[in-house]
Amino acid sequence: MAVSTAGIKILEVRFGTVRFDYRTPIKFGGRVSTASEIVETAIRVETAGGKEAVGFGSMPRGISWAFPNENVDPGSKHKALAQLTARIAQILPDLSGGEHLHPLDLNRILEPKLEQEIGTISDEIGLEDPIPLLAALVAASPFDAALHDGFGKANGIDCYNGLGRDYIPHDLSYYLDESFSGEYPDAYTSSVPKKSMPLYHLVGALDPLTDSDIQEPINDGFPETLYEWIMADGLTHLKIKLNGDDLEWDINRVADVNRIAEQAEAEAGKREWTFSLDFNEQCRNVDYLLDFLARLEETSPRTIARIQYIEQPSGRDLKAHPENKMHAANTIKPVVIDESLVGYESLVLSEEMGYSGVALKACKGQSQSLLLGAAAQKRGRFLCVQDLTCVSTNFMHSASLAAHMPYAAAIEGNGRQYCPGANEDMMDLYPEVFTVTNGRIRTENLKGPGLCGVPAEFGEKRFEEMGNPGKPGNSK
Numbered sequence: 001m002a003v004s005t006a007g008i009k010i011l012e013v014r015f016g017t018v019r020f021d022y023r024t025p026i027k028f029g030g031r032v033s034t035a036s037e038i039v040e041t042a043i044r045v046e047t048a049g050g051k052e053a054v055g056f057g058s059m060p061r062g063i064s065w066a067f068p069n070e071n072v073d074p075g076s077k078h079k080a081l082a083q084l085t086a087r088i089a090q091i092l093p094d095l096s097g098g099e100h101l102h103p104l105d106l107n108r109i110l111e112p113k114l115e116q117e118i119g120t121i122s123d124e125i126g127l128e129d130p131i132p133l134l135a136a137l138v139a140a141s142p143f144d145a146a147l148h149d150g151f152g153k154a155n156g157i158d159c160y161n162g163l164g165r166d167y168i169p170h171d172l173s174y175y176l177d178e179s180f181s182g183e184y185p186d187a188y189t190s191s192v193p194k195k196s197m198p199l200y201h202l203v204g205a206l207d208p209l210t211d212s213d214i215q216e217p218i219n220d221g222f223p224e225t226l227y228e229w230i231m232a233d234g235l236t237h238l239k240i241k242l243n244g245d246d247l248e249w250d251i252n253r254v255a256d257v258n259r260i261a262e263q264a265e266a267e268a269g270k271r272e273w274t275f276s277l278d279f280n281e282q283c284r285n286v287d288y289l290l291d292f293l294a295r296l297e298e299t300s301p302r303t304i305a306r307i308q309y310i311e312q313p314s315g316r317d318l319k320a321h322p323e324n325k326m327h328a329a330n331t332i333k334p335v336v337i338d339e340s341l342v343g344y345e346s347l348v349l350s351e352e353m354g355y356s357g358v359a360l361k362a363c364k365g366q367s368q369s370l371l372l373g374a375a376a377q378k379r380g381r382f383l384c385v386q387d388l389t390c391v392s393t394n395f396m397h398s399a400s401l402a403a404h405m406p407y408a409a410a411i412e413g414n415g416r417q418y419c420p421g422a423n424e425d426m427m428d429l430y431p432e433v434f435t436v437t438n439g440r441i442r443t444e445n446l447k448g449p450g451l452c453g454v455p456a457e458f459g460e461k462r463f464e465e466m467g468n469p470g471k472p473g474n475s476k
Helices: 074-094 103-125 133-155 226-233 247-268 286-299 301-305 344-352 366-378 392-404 420-427 456-466
Strands: 008-028 031-047 052-060 196-203 237-241 274-278 307-311 335-337 357-361 382-386 440-442
Touching: 008 074, 008 103, 008 133, 008 420, 008 456, 031 074, 031 133, 031 456, 052 133, 052 392, 052 456, 074 103, 074 133, 103 133, 103 366, 133 366, 133 392, 133 456, 196 226, 196 392, 226 247, 237 247, 247 274, 247 286, 247 301, 286 301, 301 307, 307 382, 335 344, 344 366, 357 366, 366 382, 366 392, 382 392, 392 420
Parallel strands: 196 237, 237 274, 274 307, 307 335, 335 357, 357 382
Antiparallel strands: 008 031, 031 052, 196 440
């Protein structure tokens, strides 16, 4: 198929928001979250051949994670990102100048406009700290998802099958650097999703491990302790949130999690345990991390052997803290950037600072994830795909990204823990995606037409609802 036929033009953009309360609070990076606001987008697109489709995308706003600046009050943060969402919706219809383009090229045009809007909106509201680029990427991500979904649906293909030279007019050197000359994203993605993948279960800093840790039972039918979750879902992969400023607590927390895992194993049968550790930038320096690893090796060598990688131990601004190099820690376990990863430049800089891996997130954009996933693989980096308490269609998006990345070994998904009610609209259609069995979820059906298997009728219905005031999902 010729590129001129496959490319899309944006006809109309609609968006809305939906709010969900968490059944239990999540603590990360010293902050506690109790609810999630989801931004939903529906975009009608048209190919040069006249085929129309509605693409659908959704993503949590993730303000606590993407815009943590203490100098800006929560109300101003929400106002700023709400305005940015509206501006993106206004910009998109004229983005291509009437041309039919691949979503990667539409995103390439959008990114510099995002940076302009960051400054404009921050000045208009009078923010002491401007909107971070990370928060802007999160704001744009549901629109980017909808464009990839619409592109796939309009062309009648899984969007992961539209990443080769027949669909994209530029090779990867156009988006990254000359070392990618002659290569296309399809060289770094799978055309079909993996059949199943293990699921990383989150152990939040406030989460009870056993019954004795429960202060007030929820009694809603879902597991309430780590032990219960392990027994219910047959878990094998645990992501452990740590404080980063209390060495004894962090060491004891990991040891306690390992103890609970081994207790469950003794009762339910042998399994291979895999842990990841997330300090959410709270380690004041690399020495804290090295001390932590040394102490853990001394006190619990079996535990440290189970650690697959360590995520973003110190601050996200790598240029501001060049002293926090991770070379020594990286010789012990892979250390990956998450909050720091906002583009190709930051990926290259992280290598110079000793990071060995990258964490892709659908909430930073499907386009960026495809490009940085290719870059990570070519440069021999450890690769993982992570979550932002994604639910429903955005969890399907995140899981599909992991299932199409050849070297991503597991899926991260904690929406079922903290916000299970938000999955109900998709769970009836894809129960295998939202049900964990023997620590795994089935991912073979996370495929097109479109981005991740979201039915065309669902996106079209949401498009119509967003256009009618008072309907669910209409932007307030």
